[in-house]
């Protein structure tokens with residue numbers, strides 16, 4: 352293995368470690384949130400199976416998601432709190448996921464309502480307290 356490859360490997364491992372502790376800390380934040388840890392755990396598996404391909408493993412969204420792609424379509428936005436998702440109520444988010452929007456397929460025939468809600472719980476477990484509080488206030 353070349354020196355550059357080893358350095359890349361080390362950098363990659365550090366990134367994974369940082370992301371896992373971030374996720375861990377984010378989960379510690381949740382006593383006042385609407386969802387349970389069980390929903391977050393259920394959502395994590397569903398999210399990786401059905402959503403990560405477009406929205407990214409950590410819900411970070413597609414690269415350059417604010418710009419239309421070559422075919423004029425909107426790329427998948429982040430769901431981790433860094434995008435606009437927090438402007439939408441829980442009912443609105445689950446409706447979008449169930450029915451699909453733009454190039455996103457509808458999920459209502461693949462997942463139950465409870466499973467869709469669990470994917471939202473997982474994405475919201477990545478939201479900072481500031482974003483979550485802003486969302487709660489805007490969507491009581």
Ligand code: HEC
Nearest residue numbers: 401402405425426427428435436444448452453454455470
């Ligand atoms: C094939 C790619 C693709 C997959 C798979 C996918 N999405 Fe999306 N999703 C998109 C795109 C593209 C948009 C933006 C649609 C638009 O507004 O035109 C979107 C929008 C959304 C929105 C609205 C976000 C906002 O800020 O308005 C939510 C919530 C969402 N997706 C959740 C999910 C969940 C949960 C899953 C897994 C069950 C999923 N998506 C799977 C492509 C995808």
